[in-house]
Amino acid sequence: MAYRDLRDFLAKLERAGELARISAEVDPVLEITEITDRVTKSGGPALLFERPKGSRVPLVINLLGSGRRMNLALEAESLEEVASRVQSFLDFQSPQGILDKIKMLPKLAELGSFFPKSVRTGPCKQVIRKEGFSLLDFPVLKCWPMDGGRYITWPLVITKNPETGKRNVGVYRMQVFNERTTAMHWQTQKHGAEHFRSARARAKEGKLEVAVAIGSDPITCLSGILPVPPDMDEFLFAGFLRREPVETVACETVDLEVPANAEIILEGYVDLQELRTEGPFGDHTGFYSLEGQYPVFHVTCITQRDDPLYLTTIVGPPPQEDFFMGHAVERIFLPVMRMQYPEIVDIAMPAEGIFQNLMIVAIRKSYPGHARKVMSAIWSLGQAMFTKVLIVVDHDVDLQDFRQVVWKSLCAIDPERDIQFVLGPVDTLDHAARMQDFGSKMGIDATRKWASEGYTGRWPDEIRMDEATKTRVDTLWHKLGLPKS
Ligand SMILES: Cc1cc2nc3c(=O)[nH]c(=O)nc-3n(C[C@H](O)[C@H](O)[C@H](O)COP(=O)(O)O)c2cc1C
Ligand SMILES: [Mn+2]
Secondary structure: OOOOOHHHHHHHHHHOOOEEEEEEEEOOEOHHHHHHHHHHHOOOOEEEEEEEOOOOOOEEEOOOOOHHHHHHHHOOOOHHHHHHHHHHHHHHHOOOOHHHHHHHHHHHHHHHOOOOEEOOOOHHHOEEEOOOOOHHHOOOEEOOOOOOOEEEOOOEEEEEOOOOOOEEEEEOOEEEEEOOEEEOOOOOOOHHHHHHHHHHHHOOOOEEEEEEEEOOOHHHHHHOOOOOOOOOOHHHHHHHHHOOOOEEEEOOOOOOEEEOOOOEEEEEEEEEEEEEEEOOEEOOOOOEEOOEEEEEEEEEEEEEOOOOOEEOOOOOOOOOHHHHHHHHHHHHHHHHHHHHOOOEEEEEOOHHHOOOOEEEEEEOOOOOOHHHHHHHHHHOOHHHHHOOEEEEEEOOOOOOOHHHHHHHHHHOOOHHHHEEEEEEEOOOOOOOOOEOOEEEEEEEEEOOOOHHHOOOOOOOOOOOOOHHHHHHHHHHHHHOOOOOO
8 A cells, every 4th residue: 555645654664663753943954954964874764853943844854865765665675676567567568469468458457547636635735825824934944054045855846838738747946035935946958947948938928837745655755856758747657656646636726736645735836037046055966056047936825734744855965865766766767778778787876976977887788889879878868868977888797886897997998999078968067067057978988899899909808716616615614714704
């Protein structure tokens, strides 16, 4: 059974010893960040701050900040288990014969049952306030000392594509300007920004309706960061992952639907004409992202539970909670990547590479230039297009062992020959790029070089002891007076 909502999951975490309640008064200005940073970096539990200073609303943070809690959220033993469920779905997508087609029917029926389901009402409607509300009632964090203000860091921002009417859900931070307005930090390549541009193209003046959900069951919360293609509803994917549809209710003041089980809903709009300075913000790069011009979100109505919980997260010097989220997404989407590019054996994005800076890909190389073809492929894939440094290695490098990756890939390159630079879109947060959103990327072909690629030497064998010697030494070992090997 999927978790009903955020509090149902918190109860599960508490039973599993994965939740700490903090009854001391703590300030959402900086103090909660410092506490959470220490707890996440030492592998600690999710935190429920019962008395955030200046607010009557309790605050939840570090919800998914460990591998164990991520598995609990996904109700799986491992991320591999979730990935293989995705894999089996993809297998059914391309039936080989009539028998497979018949076998596929129950799977398709199952998929149908994951579509978001409209319901008449839900807990997020317990209190409806169209007047007299204030965002300042919530314990919104000021995360880092030089931040431009307080930021809602885990909002599920819901918009509709003005052309197709299709829903999008994205997590885009929102800097609180005052009681009723925030910034809307959707970066230029993101789907929310695309909806904004498309609305402007139709009518320069006007509004784009926006609804924001804060706090829901863990998979629905996670779905806002999934890199699914444009016009694919993140809530459908959430339904697949939780094996139960996301139930939605209609908003009060805008034509959008939101998760019925949410803690807090903000309804409103962005004005298509209006931009305002947003930032700086201590970001997931470990540096402050600079001020920029972003749309402004005007809140027209708040609906919430009687006793809402405020869910948030922090980003900053890695690793933070977002590493565990991004890592889960990486593992869950690997089968999708491999469906398009079967030569890909594995990928890895170490925490210090902050996702956009470093990706390592292992391939089964089968023709000259294959590594470079894979680079082009990765740079063309959704948000993987941002990858600043991309290392391609042979299938026999264990990507989950970074020492091995560094050792073998550095041995495999003649830098001038094996490194290529390309120009293209880069992450908005890349402060080193020559200009915002545009810059260069580097691909390193660290595969063995073939004669058909112009390599004239003889590629050496890797050193490995023979099995017979290993076995002999195993039987000898106890006589050597050495500790167990
Ligand atoms: C904690 C957290 C904060 C994020 N903040 C932003 C943000 O402010 N702006 C942004 O464009 N993406 C942000 N992201 C990344 C997006 O949520 C992610 O790229 C998502 O796939 C975007 O959805 P979309 O593809 O529907 O646009 C954040 C991710 C996390 C985990
Ligand atoms: Mn999307």
